[in-house]
Amino acid sequence: MTLIKVENVTKEYKRKKSSQNLKEELLHIFHPKYENVRAVDNIDFSIEEGEAVGYIGPNGSGKSTTIKMLTGILTPTKGNIYVNNRIPTKERRKNNREIGVVTGNRSLLFWDVPVIESFNLLQKMYEIPSHIYEKNLREFTELLELHSLLTVPERQLSLGQRMRCNITAAFLHDPKIVYLDEPTIGLDTKSKNSIRNFIKKINEEKKTTFLITSHDFQDIEALCKRIIVIDHGKIILDNHIENVRKEFEKYKHIVFEVDNNMPMKLAAPIMNGVKFIYNDCYYVEVEYEIESVEAKTIIDLVSNYCQIKDISISGRDIEHIISDILYK
Ligand SMILES: Nc1ncnc2c1ncn2[C@@H]1O[C@H](COP(=O)(O)OP(=O)(O)O)[C@@H](O)[C@H]1O
Ligand SMILES: [Mg+2]
Structure with a gap:
């Protein structure tokens, strides 16, 4: 009603x-x-x-x-x-x-x-x-x-x-x-x-x-x-x-805790819609476009180069999404 x-x-x-x-x-x-x-x-x-x-x-x-x-x-x-x-x-x-x-x-x-x-x-x-x-x-x-x-x-x-x-x-x-x-x-x-x-x-x-x-x-x-x-x-x-x-969240973020990110840093391919960040040798951070890439593809790729100890996936919070809508 x-x-x-x-x-x-x-x-x-x-x-x-x-x-x-x-x-x-x-x-x-x-x-x-x-x-x-x-x-x-x-x-x-x-x-x-x-x-x-x-x-x-x-x-x-x-x-x-x-x-x-x-x-x-x-x-x-x-x-x-x-x-x-x-x-x-x-x-x-x-x-x-x-x-x-x-x-x-x-x-x-x-x-x-x-x-x-x-x-x-x-x-x-x-x-x-x-x-x-x-x-x-x-x-x-x-x-x-x-x-x-x-x-x-x-x-x-x-x-x-x-x-x-x-x-x-x-x-x-x-x-x-x-x-x-x-x-x-x-x-x-x-x-x-x-x-x-x-x-x-x-x-x-x-x-x-x-x-x-x-x-x-x-x-x-x-x-x-x-x-x-x-x-x-x-x-x-x-x-x-x-x-x-769903509508406004274009990117997701995955953080992998790994044994050593060096092999990946040296050999990982360049992919469209994916950005790799290597801040510290124990982590690989990946930002990817959810439209064009699946989380599974990223996880498989990282596991080819490194031993994965932990994974966390996060989206952007609603506050940031709204602020983008209002101020862009
Ligand atoms: N009593 C009032 N007289 C004149 N203008 C007002 C009065 N109350 C609110 N406004 C104006 O109306 C607009 C909306 O105010 P308001 O509804 O209080 O917004 P919000 O609650 O979203 O902050 C603002 O520009 C505010 O200055
Ligand atoms: Mg008010």
């Missing part, structure tokens, strides 16, 4: 025009001039129930704007958005009950009161039945190790602790969809892992649908099978990570 549908959506912001010279600038104080900034430019995508999708793009490419439109905070300038068959801006209350939002820079908790009291308030706001609230609270406290944090006000928590509590807050009402905008920004590895494991578990067990933006490709690779890449407000790629790898 399609849960999120975005059709030809554009969002423009009105921004006060700044000017180059002082006289104009002073004039603008009394008669401000505006210009339109197109943050999202005619985008289309849909997301099925249970999917976890990575929404990737450079700073200012329109990711947060898209999420704000999906949550109903912003109205599109053009186009249609349907979330669970509703127009989010028109039915905000109903929409809010079904979604969770986590952003790296805004909190769902109250600064000065113990975390548990913020959670209790959310229970009332969302009218979460007690048995569900208590079950979720127990489970999430365990998974995100919140035991010692519940009685502490948010202002006394570290960044990682605060994010773990915010994640809990966003999931207490069993949302169907959760939007995560930079959920791990600035966090240490332990907090990142704990958040990733939590999201993965909820996605698998409750079939919750996720849309995640992150600078950290490890988040995306750990959590998402599909990515949507946005640049200057336009979607430039929408595909499964594995397909993107």
Whole structure:
């Protein structure tokens, strides 16, 4: 079932025009001039129930704007958005009950009161039945190790602790969809892992649908099978990570640990689409074009000249592939 549908959506912001010279600038104080900034430019995508999708793009490419439109905070300038068959801006209350939002820079908790009291308030706001609230609270406290944090006000928590509590807050009402905008920004590895494991578990067990933006490709690779890449407000790629790898990964890299690479260095043939690198006498590194050469051919060739002790094959990671797509 399609849960999120975005059709030809554009969002423009009105921004006060700044000017180059002082006289104009002073004039603008009394008669401000505006210009339109197109943050999202005619985008289309849909997301099925249970999917976890990575929404990737450079700073200012329109990711947060898209999420704000999906949550109903912003109205599109053009186009249609349907979330669970509703127009989010028109039915905000109903929409809010079904979604969770986590952003790296805004909190769902109250600064000065113990975390548990913020959670209790959310229970009332969302009218979460007690048995569900208590079950979720127990489970999430365990998974995100919140035991010692519940009685502490948010202002006394570290960044990682605060994010773990915010994640809990966003999931207490069993949302169907959760939007995560930079959920791990600035966090240490332990907090990142704990958040990733939590999201993965909820996605698998409750079939919750996720849309995640992150600078950290490890988040995306750990959590998402599909990515949507946005640049200057336009979607430039929408595909499964594995397909993107297959399509854009032209080269692979094999490192052989060998007894001695000298015989090969002296006699190996020159092959099209293959580059041999001999940095040290115990290694042969081979970069090859996957279209034209098979790994087996390379392995056979090296084993003709050297005694192979170990082999590791690696592809390029998704971060490099995306960066090639964006900046070439
Ligand atoms: N409230 C706003 N008023 C004017 N321009 C904005 C506003 N919010 C974002 N923008 C502009 O819209 C573009 C997209 O921003 P944003 O959606 O925040 O990108 P991202 O989340 O990908 O970094 C940027 O050029 C940004 O400067
Ligand atoms: Mg953003």
